[in-house]
Amino acid sequence: MQASNHSFAVGRADQVAYYAGRHAPAAWPHQVGAVPTIAHCFRRRAVLDTPDTPAHCRILVGAAGSGKTQLAANEARTAWQAGQLDLLVWVTAGSRAAILTAYAQAIAEITGRDPADPEQGAREFLAWLRPGGAGETVRRLIVLDGLFDPDDLRGLWPPDQPVGRTLVTTWRRDLAREGLGRQVVTVPSFSSAEAFDYLTAVLAASGRFEPPEQLEALARELGHLPLALAQAAAYLGSTGLSCADYLRLLGDDGQRLADLVPDPGGLPDEQSLPLPYAWDLALERADAQVPVGTARMLLELVAPLASDGIPAAVLTAAVRYLDRQRTDRPAEDAEHAGPEERADGALALLHRWSLLDYDPADQDRSVRVHPMVQRAVREGVPASRAAELAAVAADLLLVASRKSADEANATTFFLTPPRDRAPHPRSRALDFPPDVLRSNVEALTRNDRALMLGSGEPGLRYGWSTGRELHALVLRVGDTLADDGRPQAALDYFEALLPTTAERLGARHESVTKLRGRIARLRAESGDPTAAITGYRRMIDDQLALLAPEYELYPSQRVRLVEEVTELRHRLAHWLERAGDLPGVARVYRDLLADDRYIASVNGRTGPPGFALLRDAAEWQERAGDAAAAVVVYRQLVNERLYTTGPADSGAFDIRFRFGHWLGESGDARGAVTVLTDLLNDQLRGEQREIAQGTRNTWSNAYAVVTDPDRSAIFRTRAALARWRGRSGDPRGAVALLSDLLDEQLRVLRPDHPDLATTRQALAYWQEQSRGTGWRRRR
Known part of the structure; x- marks a missing residue:
């Protein structure tokens, strides 16, 4: 666009650069571009201090709001005021066009000659700076503030000169690479001490003095982020709220961050965006580099989690979830990249834009996100x-x-x-x-x-x-x-x-x-089993109370409640056993049988309870010494075993023996004789059948017989049958049984076998009883 006095304007609708006509060359020292004003109560930070001679090019990288621009401005202002610079160029480097325009403006002001266009002006400026150029010995500092895309600086990096320095601020971590004379400086949020000092100073400047613990809490809640602290302080100053009230608002689910910072017109320190929108542009650009919405959705999924560390496994699971939501992922992606690789790529992208910190080497806390970023993302979700x-x-x-x-x-x-x-x-x-x-x-x-x-x-x-x-x-x-x-x-x-x-x-x-x-x-x-026992009993009572008629439950709900009670009873039994309360365990197993009957009645199941439950219940009645209860359970157990396997099953022999034993112990000696007689006959028939089939060893040497479990079981049954026959009032029958048993044991057992002594002792006892005149039949 041609203008008067040989001047012209170039650019596009959103950015126009005006170049005046011929003018006098600049006098030294000279400044091009406006350095941002110093922030209110600016706090100098040691982040730029270095014990060594700083590199000629330094790159300040950090998230939005971390204070990079203010640090660069302070560096430029300090050097200028100290007389260390002949030329200071401040470039707002949000686009390549902006950089070209700033370079063209610099050469125009330095030489007094207007370039034909920004591209030409940028080339002339860089040539002027290079060795052999007119500006070779000019002490200069070029600040490229807010560089957004590394490609915008392609071919436009200021040359590395002993008398020249370059300072770049950016979100992009992929720009921040060491080498080529460049030094990378990561700009973090304030430390807790820096944040406290800043809040104290900025509030004191407006006559506000808050309790130190409230200031520390506010700084912590805002993640020590300089941008957040500045806007919060401005909000406190404009509304008159106390720190305590502001903290309550921050913790209120109904309050949005956008409502707790000043309106755009009231932002401090020439800031252009309210806090919640500081990261929007970076997220928009990051999202454009992956399938639509993937980066944003991944950030949305980690936004509610811990800011100080999210495990890698969670992010891999998140990518699997996002895969299920997508219908546009090419088939080859599934073949060549698994969830771990895709998670790594998406997180590396967000890390590149300083939207989060990603360290794949730390599997436990691989992702860290600033809490203000998380809150802004959460509040941006519909x-x-x-x-x-x-x-x-x-x-x-x-x-x-x-x-x-x-x-x-x-x-x-x-x-x-x-x-x-x-x-x-x-x-x-x-x-x-x-x-x-x-x-x-x-x-x-x-x-x-x-x-x-x-x-x-x-x-x-x-x-x-x-x-x-x-x-x-x-x-x-x-x-x-x-x-x-x-x-x-x-x-x-x-x-x-x-x-x-x-x-x-x-x-x-x-x-x-x-x-x-x-x-x-x-x-x-x-070490407190009594507490466990009390607790489990209370839980069982509470659950059983829900089965009362006033609670209208479906049958399936009632069954579920009883199943939960059953699980609790198993735990109660475990700790009763640990406490040595064997009768208590036995009572719990009787209750478990009742639970099983209830579930069976609701579900329409027929038949006895499961074999394992009956077996355990019977064993606990035995251990508790409750003969009558043991008889009840063993009767069920025998019936189930005989129903499923038949009377000759060797696995049922032990159960039948125990049933007979506890019948006798409960006072029913005759019943014990009947059960044990039937058992002995089945055992003897089984032995004869095995001999006939050639599957049983008939050796008579001591070792073969002693180690024969079936023969040992027969001996045990005959001894018990003799005992209960005598107890039933037939001592002579007991003597006959024991005499036959002793003859067989003498034939097959070693002379010193302990069973021989036991049988002789029992035989002598019943022989004495059969001769005595005071014997009374026991019923």
Whole structure:
């Protein structure tokens, strides 16, 4: 566009550069471009200090709002005021066109000759700076502020000169490469001390003095980010709010960050964007480099998690989830890149734009995101998707925290009977440390309160209950602490959860029962089995109370309740045994049989309870010395065994022997004689059948017979039959049985075998009883 006085303007609609006509060359020192004004209460930071001579080109890289521009401006201003510069060029380097325009303006002002166009002007300026050029000995500092794309500087890097320095600020980490005389300086957020000092100074400047602990809390809540601190301080100054009130607003789920910073017209220090929008442009550019929405959605999924470290396994699971949402991924992607590779690529991209920090070597805390970035991303998610994304993040964390694919529910270890339980999970390595899991879960529950107690909204899916309950992830935290050998930490965690959960869900809710079960187990393992016993009994009573008629439940719901009670009874029995209360264990197994009968009646099952349950129940009645109860259970056990295998089954012989024994112990000696007589006949027939088939060893030497389990069992049955025949009032029958037994034992056993002494002793006793006049028939 031609203008008067030989001047012209070039550019495009959003950016126009005006070049005046001929003018006098610049006098030294000379400044091109406007250096940003110093921030209110600017705090000098040591980040640019170096013990060595600084490189001629330094690149300041960091996230938006970390203070890069102010550091560069302070560097430029300090050097200018100290008389160290002949030429200072400040370039707002948001695009290649802006850089070309600034270079053209610089050469125009230096030489007084207007270039034909910005490209020509940039070439002339760089030539002027190079060795042999007119500016070779000019002390200069060129600041390229806010470089957005490394390609924008292609061919435009200022030359490396002893008297010249270049300072670049950028978000792009791929630009920040050492070498070629360039020094990379990472600009972090303030330290806690720097943030406290800054807030104290900026508020004091407006006559505000807040308690130190409130200032520290505010700095911590804002992640020590300079941009966030500046805008929060400006908001406090304009509204008159106290730090405490502002902190309450920040913690209020109903308050958005955009409402807690000044409007664009009231932003401090010539800032152009309110805090929530500081990262939008970087995220938009990053998202354009991958399949549509992938980078943004990945950042959305990590936004509710812990800012100080998210495990790599969670991000791999997140990529799998995103794959399921996409329909446009080419087939070859699935062949050549797995979820781990795609997760690595997407995270490296977000890292490149300083939207997060990604360290693939640290598998436990591979991703770190600034809390203000996370909050801005969370608040940018439409309300219709927010609950779903939070639920997905929770489920991704749950899946990634499992130690094995078959460990689908952490409650299996706590509520499975010891007999049927898999090896203790402590023997397996955790995917990542419990503290990492805990910090992520705490972030989830803090950022989305519905996560701890599901609300049942339609958007909540992938493992969420349709009712309100603790998410399995919340329980998983304590489980992994216990698995990691830290039972006290797990106990403290579960006990802290219990009151709130019981208050919100009710004392008899399933989630409350799960918490109490874990607390009881951990207390017992710490040396207090009495607490476990009390706890399990209370849980059982609470669950059984839900079966009362006033609770209108479906049959399937009632069965589920009883099954839960059954699991609790197994745990109760375990700790009663540890406490030495054998009668208590026996009573629990009688209750377990009753539970089984109830479930059978509701489900329409016929037949006796399962063999394993009957066997265990019978053994515990024996150990408790309750003969009558043992008889009841052994009768069921014999009936089931005879029903399924027949009377001659060798596996049923021991059960029938025990049944006969406990019949006698319960006072029914005649019944014992009947059972044992039938048993002996079946054993003898079985022995004869084996001899006839040639499958039985008929040797008469001591070793063969002594080690024959079937012959030993026959001896045992004959001895018991003799005893109970005598007890039933037939001492002479007992003598006859014992005499025959002793003859056979003398034939096949060693002379010093202990069974011979036992049989002789019993024979002598019943011989004495058969001769005595005071014998009374026992019934």
